[in-house]
Amino acid sequence: MVIIANLIQVLLIAISISIVFSKDNTRVVVFLASFSLLSACLYFLNKAPDVALAEVAIGSAIMPLFYILSISKQREFIVMSHVDDDYLKNEKNQKGKGYLLLENFTDYYKLKLYIFNDAEKAELKGIFRKSNVDLIIEKDESTNTYFLIGKQSSILMNKLAQLVENDDKTIVVKVKESETRD
Amino acid sequence: MEYIPLYLIFIPIISSMIIYLFNLRIINYLIFITQATISVLMIKYFLFINKNPQFASITIGGWDKRIGIELKNDVYSIAFIFLTIFIWTIVSIYCFDKRKNDAKFLFFLLFLEGAFLALLQTNDLFNLFVLIEIISIISTILIIFKKDGFAVRAGLYYLLFNSIGSIFYLLGMIIIYNIFGTLNIDVIKHHIHLIDNDLIIHAAFILMMSAIGVKSALFPVFTWLPKAHGAAPSSISALLSGLIVKSGLYVMIKVDHLFNLYTFKEYFFILGFFSAIIGILFALSQKDIKQILAYHTISQIGIILMGLSTINQITFYGGLYHIINHALFKSLLFLGAGMIIRTYNIRRVTEIRGVFKTMPLTSIFIIVGMLSITGAPFFNGFISKSLIVHGLKEQTFIYFLFFIINIGTATSFIKFSQIFFGKSKLKGQATINEKIALFILSIACITLGLHFNYFNQYLFHVESPVVILDLYNIMTYFITIIIGFILYQTIIKKDYLVFKKIRHMHITFETTNYLLVLYIFTMILWSFKAL
Amino acid sequence: MNPILSFIIILIGIYGICTSKHIIKSIVCFNLIQTGTILLFLNLGYSEEGHIPIIGEQIEKIVDPIPQALMITTIVIGSTITALALILSIKIFHYYGSLYWKVVFDREG
Numbered sequence: 143m144v145i146i147a148n149l150i151q152v153l154l155i156a157i158s159i160s161i162v163f164s165k166d167n168t169r170v171v172v173f174l175a176s177f178s179l180l181s182a183c184l185y186f187l188n189k190a191p192d193v194a195l196a197e198v199a200i201g202s203a204i205m206p207l208f209y210i211l212s213i214s215k216q217r218e219f220i221v222m223s224h225v226d227d228d229y230l231k232n233e234k235n236q237k238g239k240g241y242l243l244l245e246n247f248t249d250y251y252k253l254k255l256y257i258f259n260d261a262e263k264a265e266l267k268g269i270f271r272k273s274n275v276d277l278i279i280e281k282d283e284s285t286n287t288y289f290l291i292g293k294q295s296s297i298l299m300n301k302l303a304q305l306v307e308n309d310d311k312t313i314v315v316k317v318k319e320s321e322t323r324d
Numbered sequence: 325m326e327y328i329p330l331y332l333i334f335i336p337i338i339s340s341m342i343i344y345l346f347n348l349r350i351i352n353y354l355i356f357i358t359q360a361t362i363s364v365l366m367i368k369y370f371l372f373i374n375k376n377p378q379f380a381s382i383t384i385g386g387w388d389k390r391i392g393i394e395l396k397n398d399v400y401s402i403a404f405i406f407l408t409i410f411i412w413t414i415v416s417i418y419c420f421d422k423r424k425n426d427a428k429f430l431f432f433l434l435f436l437e438g439a440f441l442a443l444l445q446t447n448d449l450f451n452l453f454v455l456i457e458i459i460s461i462i463s464t465i466l467i468i469f470k471k472d473g474f475a476v477r478a479g480l481y482y483l484l485f486n487s488i489g490s491i492f493y494l495l496g497m498i499i500i501y502n503i504f505g506t507l508n509i510d511v512i513k514h515h516i517h518l519i520d521n522d523l524i525i526h527a528a529f530i531l532m533m534s535a536i537g538v539k540s541a542l543f544p545v546f547t548w549l550p551k552a553h554g555a556a557p558s559s560i561s562a563l564l565s566g567l568i569v570k571s572g573l574y575v576m577i578k579v580d581h582l583f584n585l586y587t588f589k590e591y592f593f594i595l596g597f598f599s600a601i602i603g604i605l606f607a608l609s610q611k612d613i614k615q616i617l618a619y620h621t622i623s624q625i626g627i628i629l630m631g632l633s634t635i636n637q638i639t640f641y642g643g644l645y646h647i648i649n650h651a652l653f654k655s656l657l658f659l660g661a662g663m664i665i666r667t668y669n670i671r672r673v674t675e676i677r678g679v680f681k682t683m684p685l686t687s688i689f690i691i692v693g694m695l696s697i698t699g700a701p702f703f704n705g706f707i708s709k710s711l712i713v714h715g716l717k718e719q720t721f722i723y724f725l726f727f728i729i730n731i732g733t734a735t736s737f738i739k740f741s742q743i744f745f746g747k748s749k750l751k752g753q754a755t756i757n758e759k760i761a762l763f764i765l766s767i768a769c770i771t772l773g774l775h776f777n778y779f780n781q782y783l784f785h786v787e788s789p790v791v792i793l794d795l796y797n798i799m800t801y802f803i804t805i806i807i808g809f810i811l812y813q814t815i816i817k818k819d820y821l822v823f824k825k826i827r828h829m830h831i832t833f834e835t836t837n838y839l840l841v842l843y844i845f846t847m848i849l850w851s852f853k854a855l
Numbered sequence: 856m857n858p859i860l861s862f863i864i865i866l867i868g869i870y871g872i873c874t875s876k877h878i879i880k881s882i883v884c885f886n887l888i889q890t891g892t893i894l895l896f897l898n899l900g901y902s903e904e905g906h907i908p909i910i911g912e913q914i915e916k917i918v919d920p921i922p923q924a925l926m927i928t929t930i931v932i933g934s935t936i937t938a939l940a941l942i943l944s945i946k947i948f949h950y951y952g953s954l955y956w957k958v959v960f961d962r963e964g
Contacts, residue, residue, distance in 0.1 A: 144856055151860040158864055158887055162871035170883055181890050188856070188897045189907050190923045193930070197893075200934050205886070212941040213879070216948045272471075274949045295473050295962050296952035450925055457932050461939060468943065473950045477959055480943040484881060487936050488872065491888055494929065495865075498896050501922075833881060833956045837873045 147187045154180055167213055175206040219244075219253040219298075223279040225288070240279065240288065243312070247302055270317070287311050294318045326379040328369040329395045332362060332405070333442045340434035347427045355420070355430055359413045366405060373397065381447065390506045394447040400644070401444045404574060407648055408444065410768070411566055411655055412437050418659055418761040419559040429469065436462045436563075443571055449497050449507045452575065453490065456539065460486045463568060467556045478551040485548050485836060489538030492844075496531030499524060513582050522855060529583050530847045536579065537843060540572025542629065543599045544839040546622050547831045550606075553618040558662025561614060565621045565658060566651040573628060573647060580632075587854035591847070592633040597725060599626030604732035608739070608816060609823035611672045613661045616740060617654070620697070620733070624650050627729065631712040641780070642711025649696070649704040649772065656693040656765040659758070660686060664743070667753050673740060678748030686754055687744055689762040694741060696769050698734050698805070701798050704772040710797055727804070734808030739816055858898045864891035878944050878954045882937055889933040893926045 154177065161173045178201030185194040221244065248255045270293055278291040290306070292299045294316035303314045339358045343351055373380055381396035383389060397405075416433065423429045439462065443455040460483065468479040497507070503524065504512050519525060541549045549569070553561050603623025610616045628650070631643025663686055668676050680687045696703040699710075709730070716722050772779065816823075831839075868888035875881045905918035944954065951959050 147856045148860070151857060155860065155863055155867070158867045158871075161883060161887065162867060162875075167877070167879055170880065174883055174886065177887075177890070181894060184894065185897060188901045189905065189918045190897050190926075191907060191909075193893070193897065193923050193926050196927045196930050200930055201886075201890075205934060205937065208938055208941055209879075209883075212945050215945050216954065220949075270950075274946075276949060293950065295950055297958065297962065298952040450928075454928060454932065457936070461935060464939065471946070473947075473962075476943055476946045476950065480878070480940060480947065483936065483940055483943070484885065487885060488888070491892055494892055495895075498892070498899065502899050830960055832960065834873050834875060837869070841869065841873065 143187065147184060150180055150184050150187070154184070171206055171209045171213070174209070175202055178202045178205065217253050219248050219251075219255050219277070220275050221255065221257045221277045221279065222275050223257060223259055225279060225281040240312075243305060247298075247305060250301065251298060287313055289313055289315050291315045291317055325369075325372055326382055328365055328372075329382065329397065329445050330384070331365060332369075333438055333445070335362060335365075336434045336438035336441070340431045340438070343434070344427055344431040349425055352424060352427065352430060355416050355434060358434065359409065359416065363409050363413070366409060369397075370402060373402070389508055390511055393451050394508060394510075395445045396447040396510070397445055400574070400577060403644075403648065404444050404570075405441060407651055408437070408440060408567060411563070411651060414655065414761045414765060415559050415563050415659075418562075418758050419557075421755050421757045429466075432462055432466050436466070440567065440571065444574065447509050449500065449509065453493055453497065456490055456493070456571075456575075457487070459568060459571065460490070463560075463564060466560045467552055467564075469557055469560070470555075474555040478548075478555040481833060482548050482552040484833070485545075486538060488837065488840070489535045489545075491535075492531050492538075493535035496528045496535070499528040499531070509578065509582055513584075516583065525583065526585070526587075526851045526855070529579075529585060529588070530844060530851065532579055533576070533588070533847065534840065534844050536572050536576045538572075538840065540569055540576065541599075541622055541625060543595050543602060543626070544843045545836065546599070546603075547836050547839075549622060550615050550618040553621070554612060554614040558658060558665070561618075561662070562655040562658035565618065566655040569621065569625065570647055570651060573625070573632070577632065587851060588847075589633045589635065591850050593630055596626045596629030596633065597722075599623065599629065600729045601626075601732075604729060604736065606826060607736050608732065609826040611674055611827070613665065613671055613673055613676075613740075614658070616673065616736065617657055617661060620736065621650075621654060623729065623733070624654075624697075627709070627712065630726075631708075634715060636715035639712055639715030642708050642714070645711060645776075645780075646705075646708035649708050649769075652765060652769055652772070653693045653696040653705065656689065656762060656769065657697070659762060659765075660690040660693065663754050663758055667750055668748075673743060676743045676748075677746030678744075680744040682748055682750055683752035683754055685759055686752070686762065689766045691741075691744075692766040692769055694737050696773070698737055699730060699801060701801060702770070702773050704769050704776070706797070706801070707773060707776045727800075730804050731807050731811065734804050735811045735816060738805075738808050738812045856898060856901065858895055861891055861894040861898055864894065867891075876955050876957065878947070878956065878959075881956075882940050882944070885940075886933065886937060889929070893929060896922050896926060 157173055157177050157180070161170055161177070164170055164173070178197060182194045182197040182202065185191075185197060244255055244257075276292060276296070276298075280289045280291065281287075282289065288311065290302065290312060292302070292314070295318075299314065299316055306312045306314055336358055339354050343354055380398065381394055383392040383394045385392055412433075419429075436459065439455055439458045443452065443459065446452055446455065464479045464483040467482060468475045500512065501507060503519065504515065506512065516525070538545050553565055556564060600623045603619050603621075603626060607616050607619035607623065610619060624646070628643050628646050631639050631646060634640065663683070664676065664679060665671055667682065670676060679690075692703070696705040699705040713723065713726055716726065865888055868884050868891055871884035871887065872881055875884060900919045900922040902918060905916050908917040908920040908923070947959060948954055951962055953959065
């Protein structure tokens with residue numbers, strides 16, 4: 143019995159070294175789940191079955207779920223559009239000009255693109271704080287230019303500004319949220 | 325009547341749940357009823373304890389002391405409980421105007437009060453650990469309440485770093501449990517002189533002290549404090565800087581009384597001195613109002629640590645008294661700074677001008693706070709700083725270093741006071757609630773400055789035989805102000821490159837953990853020197 | 856069994872958190888340190904001839920049940936802190952665009 147426990151502990155040390163030195167985030171989550179399961183076995187061999195129950199339920203089932211949910215939410219790019227013409231059309235033959243631009247942009251950073259169409263213009267002040275929107279697309283009717291409004295603090299906006307440099311029909315606007323409210 | 329400690333803990337928690345469940349505007353007035361109830365109960369309990377002191381400790385559930393959780397009230401905890409209830413009342417008066425309809429904010433505020441009152445009374449080591457973690461989690465939620473970029477990243481830094489510190493406390497507690505078999509502080513204190521093996525006791529002490537160092541922002545591990553206190557809403561900043569950082573010092577007093585080691589007192593004295601100097605140096609180079617006040621918190625905690633870690637009785641009481649005074653005037657300054665920021669919409673000290681003409685009443689209260697923190701006579705800062713210095717008078721080198729710290733504080737606040745002069749076109753927007761809150765705090769500052777003998781006898785049961793208000797100390801104060809003014813005009817007004825570099829210095833998360841490991845390592849080396 | 860091997864897991868966790876540049880890896884290393892501490896505590900409370908502390912078995916000689924009760928509380932506290940830190944990291948990503956500590960704190964917005 144003691145030999146099995148010592149072997150499991152050495153295996154735990156090996157898994158922890160590979161967690162610290164790995165570079166991919168999905169691998170780290172899988173290793174963490176197996177680490178938790180093996181440590182639950184070890185708690186049982188140390189004559190503490192109630193701790194083993196708690197560790198299996200929390201560390202092996204719920205914690206990897208939290209990690210995978212949050213990692214998948216960190217790969218999204220949420221766009222809310224206030225225009226209703228075919229700038230963002232996603233049909234099979236022809237895609238709108240804006241859609242091609244955004245697709246090029248998100249492929250570079252390996253993000254997933256979500257577009258919401260909100261025809262009525264909701265209140266824009268403070269919307270970056272209330273919800274997780276990354277980009278807002280508006281259209282100026284008189285001059286026929288498209289405004290892409292994003293946050294100044296995000297470093298992804300720099301790449302987007304670089305992509306629309308040659309096109310003078312689209313302008314990238316960076317909004318700075320002031321921090322002085324109490 | 326003897327179960328009042330339990331009522332003190334559970335009344336805020338239950339009323340916070342009622343406020344959250346109902347979500348109506350009328351029920352939000354329950355916060356004031358709660359505060360009034362708690363203060364009445366506390367006064368009754370205090371008079372009851374003075375007559376029969378054998379009811380001062382109760383165990384939950386009626387179990388034996390060695391296996392149950394005990395709640396004990398001694399001299400220190402009663403003083404802290406009064407301070408806690410007072411400051412919480414003032415903060416709730418201040419922020420009630422804006423948060424009348426916000427049930428979530430009031431829920432977290434009252435819950436934090438219940439958890440904090442439980443931390444001050446418990447006598448059990450593992451209960452202390454659980455309550456420290458609960459306070460960390462709820463303060464993080466209150467810090468990120470504004471939900472903008474600064475607050476969220478400061479909150480994450482605060483949460484992760486404090487949790488790592490608390491795990492070291494858990495390691496120290498494991499060692500103590502394996503030697504003694506019980507977790508009650510009184511029982512361990514009674515038997516600790518029977519242990520022969522000094523090495524293990526020193527190891528447990530070092531691990532616990534590293535956690536306390538993280539919690540109360542001592543020298544190498546203070547970098548979370550300016551970010552968190554600068555990004556929080558103003559009322560929460562006042563609460564954090566006034567009380568929750570002091571909870572680390574309260575736990576340190578308890579652990580010090582538990583272990584009774586003489587080898588580390590000089591180490592913490594030197595550490596307190598470095599905290600004070602580094603706090604002043606960083607505060608002189610900042611331009612944001614809240615960051616200046618946050619760095620001053622670090623330096624005042626250094627002064628408190630210098631007072632608490634000596635063997636002289638008078639200096640120890642000076643340190644304790646400075647905890648209470650610092651809570652009062654730092655909350656006053658933070659609440660006043662919040663009102664200034666709301667009127668002017670900018671946060672830099674060099675651009676705000678003309679506060680005295682736009683908000684005359686508020687600026688009088690802020691001037692009271694500034695005079696208290698620099699140590700003017702007739703205000704409460706003078707009393708506690710003179711008590712600390714009185715025990716150190718024999719060693720002239722340390723007295724001279726203390727003088728330098730006072731000069732630094734004075735210089736920084738002369739720079740801060742430039743906001744009062746000049747003209748401005750804005751109209752002051754201060755409501756009645758906030759003015760009442762600041763008024764009560766300044767009255768408390770002045771009262772504690774004039775009648776400190778009365779408080780010493782009544783609360784701490786100590787006679788203070790020293791005469792403090794003599795000509796020598798008053799002359800010292802005026803010389804400090806004059807030298808500070810000269811320093812400000814010559815050096816600080818021109819923004820040299822050194823100060824720019826210090827202002828933009830930033831220590832990342834990995835380096836802070838590295839500093840924590842270094843801190844533990846220096847304590848281990850110091851203990852080798854003494855063993 | 857062997858408390859020294861549990862102590863090595865704690866040291867690996869501390870090394871990991873001192874050299875991690877990504878936010879998610881810091882949170883994972885915090886979980887590592889926590890699990891190492893719990894293993895250490897249970898290893899110190901183990902004895903060969905004791906029985907599992909459940910009512911119904913032989914009650915004369917049991918392993919100490921207090922560490923087990925304390926450690927269940929610690930596991931729950933650790934999971935709460937991890938959950939809160941992950942929510943904050945999602946918000947940081949939508950604000951700043953990347954999740955490296957240096958990039959997040961160098962931005963001015």
